[in-house]
Amino acid sequence: MTSTHRPLDKILAGLSFLLGLVTISAALGSQYIGGLYPCELCLEQRMAYYIGLPLLAAILLLWNRLPLGVWYVTMLAATAIFAWGTYMGGFHAGVEWGFWPGPTACTGLGDTFSFDQMSNMTPVIGCDVVQFRFLGISLAGYNALISLAIVAMLIGAMVFQAKRKRG
Secondary structure, rough: OOOOOOHHHHHHHHHHHHHHHHHHHHHHHHHHHHOOOOHHHHHHHHHHHHHHHHHHHHHHHHEEEEEEHHHHHHHHHHHHHHHHHHHHHHHHHHHOOOOOOHHHHHOOOOOOOOOOHHHHHOOOOOOOOOEEEEOOEHHHHHHHHHHHHHHHHHHHHHHEEEEHOOO
């Protein structure tokens, strides 16, 4: 008797990828369409998506062709990348709430400045400035929550994979 349902491990990994793709697309859309300029920490938070999503895509594309040991290592790497994204989102949200200071790159003009640079300046947004809140949570806060959900789903995928291989 053959089963026609997809394994839960692959579903969770696929949902993680889709959630990440929607999240980074929304961040880029809010910048290029919505006019919300990202600060230094916003740009840093995006790195988890820029690195983690291609890795997840490769895992999904090679799902049945990867040796199990390689699959676990790449899944752990993807999980670690999004755990770092969770930390960055939480750190940024803490800066926005004033719990701790942000990096110095988020304020000021730097060490040197010339008037020639004024012709191609983009707005400098402080890392402690919240440009948008929904239900009292900033975009950095949502990024932390979404990255945490991705981490949880990836861990769940690894647990279900282990149970399936044992059973």
